[in-house]
Amino acid sequence: MNWQAIDVKRYLQNKEYIDTVILPLVPLSWESDMLATVREGEFALAIASAAERELHGRVLLCPPFAYLKSEAMSERMKRLKMWENECRANGTKFVFFVTSDVDWKRVEEECPGLIWFASAPLEHLEARHQKDVIEENVEIVLKRIRTEWRS
Amino acid sequence: MSNKEHDVTRRQFLNYTLMGVGGFMAAGMLAPMVRFAIDPLLREEKGGKMVDVMAVKDITTEPVRKTFSVDRVDGWHKFKEEKIAYIFKDDNGKIIALSPVCTHLGCTVAWNDDPAHPNQFHCPCHGGRYTKTGINVPGTPPPEPLHVYETKVKNGRLYLGEEKPRGGA
Numbered sequence: 246m247n248w249q250a251i252d253v254k255r256y257l258q259n260k261e262y263i264d265t266v267i268l269p270l271v272p273l274s275w276e277s278d279m280l281a282t283v284r285e286g287e288f289a290l291a292i293a294s295a296a297e298r299e300l301h302g303r304v305l306l307c308p309p310f311a312y313l314k315s316e317a318m319s320e321r322m323k324r325l326k327m328w329e330n331e332c333r334a335n336g337t338k339f340v341f342f343v344t345s346d347v348d349w350k351r352v353e354e355e356c357p358g359l360i361w362f363a364s365a366p367l368e369h370l371e372a373r374h375q376k377d378v379i380e381e382n383v384e385i386v387l388k389r390i391r392t393e394w395r396s
Numbered sequence: 397m398s399n400k401e402h403d404v405t406r407r408q409f410l411n412y413t414l415m416g417v418g419g420f421m422a423a424g425m426l427a428p429m430v431r432f433a434i435d436p437l438l439r440e441e442k443g444g445k446m447v448d449v450m451a452v453k454d455i456t457t458e459p460v461r462k463t464f465s466v467d468r469v470d471g472w473h474k475f476k477e478e479k480i481a482y483i484f485k486d487d488n489g490k491i492i493a494l495s496p497v498c499t500h501l502g503c504t505v506a507w508n509d510d511p512a513h514p515n516q517f518h519c520p521c522h523g524g525r526y527t528k529t530g531i532n533v534p535g536t537p538p539p540e541p542l543h544v545y546e547t548k549v550k551n552g553r554l555y556l557g558e559e560k561p562r563g564g565a
């Protein structure tokens with residue numbers, strides 16, 4: 246389900262079936278790394294949206310958790326935990342954070358729902374290739390989610 | 397004709413869906429004119445056009461996953477929607493194209509990926525299952541069979557249109 250009224254109506258009627266939240270982590274920066282930063286966020290959003298399509302009936306794709314690259318990791322973590330707690334307090338059993346920002350890899354241990362994948366410069370890839378790259382990475386996300394569901 | 401259209405990439409699809417595109421507005425004005433130029437055989441009931449998906453000679457009795465894209469309008473917003481079909485011939489040789497959208501809450505089902513239940517469609521979300529012809533297995537969550545695409549064969553190619561529910565479980 247997407248964060249849109251039409252889907253959320255269904256969500257509210259079927260809450261017991263929709264026990265999973267996907268939260269894309271999207272960085273912002275205007276420094277020299279701006280382009281790379283944009284790519285990372287764009288890629289994470291693309292993958293998250295493709296995963297939502299496959300798992301529409303059990304997953305709620307939330308608007309991205311956005312943060313400044315200059316924001317200290319401890320601050321980000323604090324805010325992210327608040328988001329996560331809010332999801333859980335409202336009946337969500339599984340919360341997944343999808344990101345291409347390598348910053349989060351360093352805190353993987355404290356962030357069990359983290360799914361990281363390397364971003365690709367989609368704008369340089371040929372059409373067919375783009376599709377393959379996206380599919381490959383969506384597969385990573387789907388595998389991970391299905392495994393957690395089974396355990 | 398429009399054979400090139402299903403080459404639209406996921407990326408373009410995302411661009412259209414996520415951002416909306418001004419250029420498409422112009423296309424919107426042209427579309428009604430173009431519509432009349434479409435072969436009547438390939439016109440759907442609602443006037444949309446059917447999409448060339450594969451060669452008929454490549455269709456076997458084993459369901460195969462094919463993706464294609466169609467133009468959609470949502471209010472003022474025009475975009476490409478990517479669709480999936482599982483295509484095969486049934487025991488009578490009739491071509492069937494099933495939509496893999498689970499009739500429970502809309503996850504994408506897959507063919508024959510659950511070793512515990514071979515030769516069925518299986519939903520990753522709440523264990524919904526369907527027989528090969530798309531009939532929901534009683535005792536699993538889906539309330540009705542998988543929807544089927546309108547099909548048409550022309551010059552050895554299979555064209556798909558709108559997906560439709562079919563009554564009865």
Ligand code: FES
Pocket residue numbers: 302303498499500501502503519520521522523524537538
């Ligand atoms: S969405 Fe398929 S079983 Fe619930």
